[in-house]
Amino acid sequence: MAQYRSAPVATDKMPRGIPYIVTNEAAERFSFYGMKGILVIFMTKYLLDSTGQADGMVTTQAMENYHLFTSAVYFFPALGALISDAFLGKYKTILSLSLVYVLGHLTLALDDTRLGLSLGLTLIAIGSGGIKPCVSAHVGDQFGKSNQHLLEKIFNWFYLAINLGAFVSTMLTPWLLDNYGPHYAFGVPGLLMLLATILFWMGRNVFIHIPPGGLGFVKETLSGKGLKALSKLIVIYLFVAMFWALFDQTGSAWVLQAEKMNRNFLGFEWLSSQIQAINPILILTLIPVFTYVIYPTVNRFWKLTPLRKIAVGFFITVPAFMIPAWIEISISQGGFPNIAWQLFAYAILTTAEILVSVTCLEFSYTQAPKKMKSIIMAAYLMSVSLGNIMVSQLNAFIEVPAPHFVADVPGDYQLSLAISDGTVSQADTVHIRVMPAGATLPEKAPPAPKQGPTADGGQLIAAAPGQTVRMYATGEKNGIAGRTHYAWTIRQVPAGSAITTRSLADASTRNPTFVPDLPGRYDLEFRYTVSGQTATATATVVASDTNLAPRVDAGTDQLLVFTPDSPVEIALDGGSSFDPDGDELTYEWRMISAPAASKLDSADIVSRDAPAAGSRLEGAAYYAFWAGCMGLTAILFIPVALLYKEQRYIQDEEDQEGAGKQAGGPLDLETMDPETAEAQARAEGADEK
Numbered sequence: 001m002a003q004y005r006s007a008p009v010a011t012d013k014m015p016r017g018i019p020y021i022v023t024n025e026a027a028e029r030f031s032f033y034g035m036k037g038i039l040v041i042f043m044t045k046y047l048l049d050s051t052g053q054a055d056g057m058v059t060t061q062a063m064e065n066y067h068l069f070t071s072a073v074y075f076f077p078a079l080g081a082l083i084s085d086a087f088l089g090k091y092k093t094i095l096s097l098s099l100v101y102v103l104g105h106l107t108l109a110l111d112d113t114r115l116g117l118s119l120g121l122t123l124i125a126i127g128s129g130g131i132k133p134c135v136s137a138h139v140g141d142q143f144g145k146s147n148q149h150l151l152e153k154i155f156n157w158f159y160l161a162i163n164l165g166a167f168v169s170t171m172l173t174p175w176l177l178d179n180y181g182p183h184y185a186f187g188v189p190g191l192l193m194l195l196a197t198i199l200f201w202m203g204r205n206v207f208i209h210i211p212p213g214g215l216g217f218v219k220e221t222l223s224g225k226g227l228k229a230l231s232k233l234i235v236i237y238l239f240v241a242m243f244w245a246l247f248d249q250t251g252s253a254w255v256l257q258a259e260k261m262n263r264n265f266l267g268f269e270w271l272s273s274q275i276q277a278i279n280p281i282l283i284l285t286l287i288p289v290f291t292y293v294i295y296p297t298v299n300r301f302w303k304l305t306p307l308r309k310i311a312v313g314f315f316i317t318v319p320a321f322m323i324p325a326w327i328e329i330s331i332s333q334g335g336f337p338n339i340a341w342q343l344f345a346y347a348i349l350t351t352a353e354i355l356v357s358v359t360c361l362e363f364s365y366t367q368a369p370k371k372m373k374s375i376i377m378a379a380y381l382m383s384v385s386l387g388n389i390m391v392s393q394l395n396a397f398i399e400v401p402a403p404h405f406v407a408d409v410p411g412d413y414q415l416s417l418a419i420s421d422g423t424v425s426q427a428d429t430v431h432i433r434v435m436p437a438g439a440t441l442p443e444k445a446p447p448a449p450k451q452g453p454t455a456d457g458g459q460l461i462a463a464a465p466g467q468t469v470r471m472y473a474t475g476e477k478n479g480i481a482g483r484t485h486y487a488w489t490i491r492q493v494p495a496g497s498a499i500t501t502r503s504l505a506d507a508s509t510r511n512p513t514f515v516p517d518l519p520g521r522y523d524l525e526f527r528y529t530v531s532g533q534t535a536t537a538t539a540t541v542v543a544s545d546t547n548l549a550p551r552v553d554a555g556t557d558q559l560l561v562f563t564p565d566s567p568v569e570i571a572l573d574g575g576s577s578f579d580p581d582g583d584e585l586t587y588e589w590r591m592i593s594a595p596a597a598s599k600l601d602s603a604d605i606v607s608r609d610a611p612a613a614g615s616r617l618e619g620a621a622y623y624a625f626w627a628g629c630m631g632l633t634a635i636l637f638i639p640v641a642l643l644y645k646e647q648r649y650i651q652d653e654e655d656q657e658g659a660g661k662q663a664g665g666p667l668d669l670e671t672m673d674p675e676t677a678e679a680q681a682r683a684e685g686a687d688e689k
Contacts, residue, residue, distance in 0.1 A: 004091075004204065004205070004207065004208075004209040005207075005208055005209065006208070006209055006210060006211055007144070007208065007210075008141075008142060008144030008208050009144065010144060010146045011144075011146055012146050015142035015206075015208070016206040017142050017203045017206045017207040017208070018139070018142060019203075020199050020200060020202060020203030020206070020207075021135075021138065021139055021142070021200070021203065022157055022161045023161070023196075023199050024196045024197075024199045024200045024203075025135065025161045025162055025165070025196075026161035026162070026164060026165040027165065027192045027193065027195045027196035027199065028098075028101075028131075028135075028165070028192075028193060028196040029161070029162045029163075029165030029166050029169070030165035030166070030168060030169040030189065030192045031101075031105060031169070031189040031190065031192040031193035031196065032124075032128055032169075032189070032193075033165065033166040033169045033170050033173075033276075034169030034170070034172065034173035034185075034188065034189035034192070035105065035108065035124065035173070035186060035189045036070075036251060037169065037170045037173055037174060037251065037273050037274075037276055038173050038174055038177045038182075038185055038186075038273050039062075039066050039069070039251070040062050040063070040066050040251065040252050040255050040256060040273075041174070041177065041255065041272065041273055042112075042117075042177065042182055042185075043056065043057045043061075043062040043065060043066070043117070044056050044057055044058075044059060044062045044256075046112060046177070046181070046182050047112060047113065047114060047117065048112050048113055049113060049114075050113060051443075051444045051446070052446050053444060055113070055114065058399075058612075058613045058614070059256055059615070060395045060396075060398065060399040060613070060614075060615045061395075061399065061613075062252070062256075063249075063252045063253060063256075063391070063392075063395045064392045064393075064395040064396050064399070065117075065121075065392075066251065066252045066392075067248065067249075067252060067388040067389070067391040067392035067395070068388070068389070068392040069121045069124075069125060070248055070251075070384070070385075070388040071384075071385040071386070071387075071388035071389040071392060072121075072122070072125035072129065072385070073124070073125045073128050073129045073132075073385075074129060074132075074381045074382065074383075074384035074385035074388065075125075075129060075382065075385040076125055076126055076128075076129025076130045076132075077129050077130065077132040077133045077377065077378040077381040077382070078375075078378040078379075078381075078382060079126075079129070079130055080093060080097065080129065080130035080131055080132060080133050080134055080378070081133040081134070081374040081375050081377065081378040082375075082378075083130070084133070084134045084212065084374060085212055085374045085375065086212055086214060086218060087212055087214075088212060089209060089210060089211055089212045090134040090135075090138040090141065090209075090210065091138065091204070091207060091209050093130065093131065093134050094131045094134050094135060094138065094200060095197070095200060095201060097126065097127045097130040097131050098127060098131060098193070098196065098197040098200065099127075099197065100123050100126050100127040100130075101123070101124060101126075101127025101128055101131070101193055101197075102127075102190065102193050102194050102197055103123050103127075104119075104120045104121065104122070104123030104124035104125075104126075104127055105120070105124065105186060105187075105189055105190030105193050105194075106120075106190055107119050107120035107123060108120035108121070108124075108182075108186040108190070109182075109183055109186040109187035109190050110183070112182050112183070120186075129381075132377075132381060133374045133375075133377040133378045133381065134374070138207075141208050141210045142207065142208050160284065162280075163280035163281075163283055163284050164280070166277075166279075166280040167277050167280040167281055169189065169192075170273070170274060170276050170277035170280070171274055171277045172188070173185050173188065173189060173273070174271040174272075174273035174274045175271065175274075176188060177273070178271055178477060179477055179479065179480070179481045179482075180479055180481070181479055221372055221375055225369055226369050226372055229367055229369055229372070229376075229647070230372070230375075230376065230379060232367070232644065233364060233367055233376065233379060233380075234379060235640060235644075236307075236310075236360070236363075236640070236644070237360075237379060237380060237382065237383035237386075238383070238386070239310075239314070239633055239636070239637045239640065240310070240356060240360055240380075240383045240387075241383040241384075241386040241387040241390065242314075242387060242390075242629060242630055242633040243313070243314060243317055243352070243356050243357075243387065243630070243633075244383060244384045244386075244387030244388065245387035245388065245390045245391050245626070245629075246317055246320070246321055246349075246387075246626050246627075246629075246630055247317075247349060247352075247353060247387075248384070248387065248388055248391065249391060249626070250276055250279070250346070250349065251276060252391075253324070253622070253623075254275070254276075254324060254342060254345075255272050255273055255275070255276070256272075257324055257327060257328070257342070258270075258272035258275050258339060258342060259272045260331050261327065261331070261336070261337055261338065261339050261341075261342065262336045262337065262338045262339060262511060263275075263339045264338070264339075264509060265338065265339050265340055265343070269484075269509075269510075270339060275339060275342060275343070275346070278343055278346045278347075278350075279346060279350055279353075282346065282347060282350040283350060283353070283354070286350060286351060286354055287354060287358070290354055290355075306359050306360070306362065306363035307363070307641035307644060308641065309355045309356075309359040310355065310356050310359055310360055310363075310637070310641070311634065311637055311638060311641050312355055313351075313352040313353070313354075313355030313356035313359070314352070314356065314630065314633055314634035314637055315631075315634045316348060316351055316352040316355065317348075317349065317352040317356075317630045317634075318627050318630050318631045318634070319348055319627075320345050320346075320348040320349035320352060321345075321623050321624075321626050321627040321630065322623070322624070322627050323341060323342070323344060323345035323348070324342065324345055324623045325620040325623035325624045325627065326341075326620070327341055327342065328619040328620040328622075328623060329619075329620045331619075332619055332620070334470065334582070336470050336511055360380065361377075361380065364376050364377070364379075364380050367646065367647065394617075395615075398615050398616040398617040399613065399614075399615060399616075400607060400610050400613060400614040400615060400616055401606065401607055401613060402571040402572060402573060402607065402610075402612055402613040403571070403572040403574075403589050403605055403606065403607040403608055403610055403611075403612070404569055404570055404571045404572060404605070404606050404607070405569075405570055405572075405591075405600060405604050405605045405606065406567045406568065406569050406570070406604075407432075407434045407560070407562060407567070407568045407570055407598075407600075408567075408598050408599060408600055409434075409562070409595050409597045409598050410434045410435060410436045410437075410562040410595065411433075411434060411594070411595025411596075411597070411598065412431065412432070412433050412434075412593070412594075412595060413431075413432045413433075413434065413570075413591070413593070413594050413595070413598075413600075414429055414430070414431050414432075414591075414592040414593045414594075415429065415430055415432070415554065415572065415589055415590060415591055415592060415605075416428065416429045416430075416554060416589070416590050416592050417429075417430070417552055417553075417554040417555075417572075417574050417577070417587065417588070417589055417611060418552075418587070418588045418589075418590065419550045419552045419577055419579075419585050419586070419587055419611070420550070420585065420586050421547065421549075421550050421579050421581065421583035421584070421585055422583065422584070422586075423547050424547055424548070424549040424550065425549070425550070426549050426550055426551065426552045427552060427554075428552045428553055428554040429554055429592065430554040430555050430556070430557060430558075430572070431557045431558075432557065432558045432559075432560070432570055433557075433558070433559050433560070434560050434561070434562045434568060434570075435559070435560065435561045435562060436561075436562055437561065437562050437563055437564055438561075439561050439562075440561075441559060441560075441561055442559075450476075450478040450479075451478075452478065452480065452530075452533045452535060453475055453476060453477055453478060453480060453528055453529070453530045453533055453534070453535040454475070454476045454478060454528075454535050455473065455474070455475045455476075455526055455527070455528035455535035455536060455537040456473060456474045456475070456526075456537050457471070457473050457524065457525075457526040457537035457538050457539030458471060458472040458473050458474070458526075458539050459472075459551075459578060459580075460540050460541075460542065460551065460580050461539070461540070461541045461542070461580060462541075462542050462543075462544060462548045462580035462581050462582075463516060463541060463542075463543055464543065464544070464545055465516050465517060465518055465519055465543045465545070466515060466516070466517070467515065467516070467543075468513050468514075468515050469513060469514060469515070469516060469541050470511055470512075470513045471488065471510075471511055471512055471513070471524065471526070471539055471541075472510070472511060473486070473488075473510045473511070473526045473528070473537065473539065474510070475510070475528035475530075475535065477530050480530045480531055480533060481531065482530050482531030482532075483530075483531070484528065484529065484530050485508070485527075485528075485529040485530075486508055486509055486510050486526070486527070486528060486529075487507065487508060487526075487527040487529070488501070488504050488507045488508075488512050488524055488525070488526055488527075489501045489504075489507075489524065489525050489527075490503065490504065490514075490522065490523075490524055491523045491524060491525050491538070492521070492522065492523040493518075493520070493522050493523075494518045494519065494520025494521065494522070494543075495520075496518055497516075497517055497518045497520070497522075498517055499514060499516065499517055499522065503515070516541060516543035518543065519543050519544055519545065520542075520543055520544075521540060521541070521542055521543075522540070522541040522542075522543065523538060523539075523540055524538065524539045524540075524541070525537070525538055525539075526538070526539060542580065547581055547583075548579075548580045548581050550577070550578065550579040550580070550583075550585055551577065551578055551579070551580065552574070552577045552611075553574065553575035553577055554572075554574060554575070555572060555573040555574060555575050555612075558570065571613075572589060572605070572612070573611075573612045573613070574587065574610075574611025574612040575611075575612065577611045577612075586609070587609055587610060587611045588608060588609060589602070589605045589608040589609075590602045590605075590608075591604070591605065
């Protein structure tokens with residue numbers, strides 16, 4: 001077995017292992033953010049069942065699973081820190097868990113069912129989370145006292161690599177998903193993670209391999225000093241968890257909101273998952289501004305202690321979530337706000353991130369005893385996990401389950417879904433056949449491959465004459481690469497109307513507007529072109545001053561097998577039910593007929609007053625709820641910050657023994673000058689994002 005160097009050499013030059021670490025970090029962050037950035041869209045639009053049929057999740061389920069995965073990613077650092085500091089050391093921990101990480105990406109790339117999603121995300125959570133507290137600490141291990149002055153420079157490069165990888169992947173991976181599907185979209189990040197692992201292995205002979213602390217790590221952690229430091233910081237982290245509950249919804253709720261917005265910005269149309277790319281760019285831009293301008297200026301008038309920065313960051317987070325609430329109000333009123341509003345919210349939230357996240361990490365390192373750096377880092381990352389658990393559990397709580405009933409005997413069941421706007425009602429029926437036990441269901445035919453792009457002109461729209469109407473169309477590339485083009489034309493108008501295609505504002509976008517001038521029906525054609533291949537769809541606008549009947553779809557017929565030992569729960573889905581006038585609707589499922597031996601009636605339908613699975617907290621109310629939680633957290637944090645007694649653990653000369661005292665010995669954060677220590681802490685925190 002190779003004998004690796006266990007202490008840095010005495011030199012004033014850059015350690016030889018640094019290029020391997022920096023390139024490894026850029027590739028790893030590309031893989032993580034590329035995969036994570038498309039998860040919600042994948043879960044709602046691309047998931048398949050074992051037969052190849054569409055099996056997408058409703059939004060609350062997708063958000064619940066997204067935040068459950070994120071919470072797991074930030075839970076496993078505790079395991080990684082324990083393995084690294086007590087048993088294997090950083091290098092072996094990073095290398096072994098990176099292989100688990102690669103397997104997770106491979107699973108996602110090959111299996112687009114719920115089983116593949118669950119297994120792949122589990123492996124990625126273990127791998128990514130486990131290496132988090134080790135990677136940046138491994139950077140620090142490469143430096144001794146003779147070259148510690150280079151730390152600030154290398155951690156700036158390290159931080160740049162992280163954000164560059166995050167930016168490129170957040171822009172590229174949604175494009176891969178949109179053009180080539182999930183196999184390529186998950187496969188490319190998987191290849192980058194494999195490359196990151198190979199690069200890290202290639203540096204093994206030039207790395208400094210600091211041995212694990214063993215019992216020394218355990219003794220200090222369980223000492224009175226260690227437990228006191230940890231318990232004090234945990235109180236702070238409980239408040240920070242609320243910040244992460246809001247921040248990490250930029251990858252779930254904000255992405256889903258962007259699907260309903262005007263994404264034409266800076267001359268091209270953004271994909272909803274690409275908007276997240278603004279965060280790493282803002283981070284790289286704003287950190288120097290805060291470090292060299294804002295902090296020195298404010299400190300002249302008011303001392304910005306770490307806990308004061310965190311408190312200010314909490315308050316700034318509140319308006320960052322009120323902007324999406326306003327966006328939801330605008331959408332609900334028929335508006336079509338530009339994605340620039342969400343970018344403005346990102347700028348505010350990133351400002352809060354710098355004040356809360358970066359500051360909290362630097363603060364944590366000064367409050368952590370010497371041998372507890374990794375475990376304190378893991379404890380901080382647990383606050384990210386806790387915040388995401390809160391979001392996941394809230395979405396599970398507010399989810400309205402799909403209407404369903406349990407079949408008590410085999411036979412034919414017929415149900416109807418009635419919808420009323422208070423004046424006019426409509427109904428649709430669905431037929432469900434439950435076959436006897438032991439019967440074999442006919443195999444489903446595999447879905448026909450889609451040839452070329454497909455287009456949808458949107459649902460029927462009703463408006464009063466003289467009211468501005470906005471069209472809503474969508475197009476699917478179905479794996480075709482190339483630029484997209486949109487074109488709308490007016491095909492039919494009421495007799496006497498002066499409306500023509502020239503009346504359409506922004507006719508070369510998905511969402512043009514026009515003003516009907518007379519009562520009657522207006523038919524439009526939507527053309528969606530990708531690389532010369534065109535799909536068309538029609539859309540209808542009815543201009544009327546009278547109340548139009550709501551439209552209803554009770555869903556598709558079902559065929560199931562009855563199993564006496566395992567009751568058949570039949571879920572109902574109202575599909576695309578809506579009201580063209582925008583009135584508030586009421587719903588009611590009814591059991592029209594059932595087998596003669598059945599004892600079921602309409603009262604046995606659970607959630608019979610809902611058309612399909614949904615949420616109890618939607619739109620602006622959802623964002624306002626989280627903004628209120630953050631505001632309350634900020635207020636309650638003030639007395640905690642005032643009562644907290646800081647204790648900086650600065651190393652005394654008497655304690656500088658062994659390898660740590662020798663020139664070229666292992667690096668200790670506590671012996672650095674303040675600026676270098678701040679750079680180290682900031683970079684160690686960068687990987688927490």
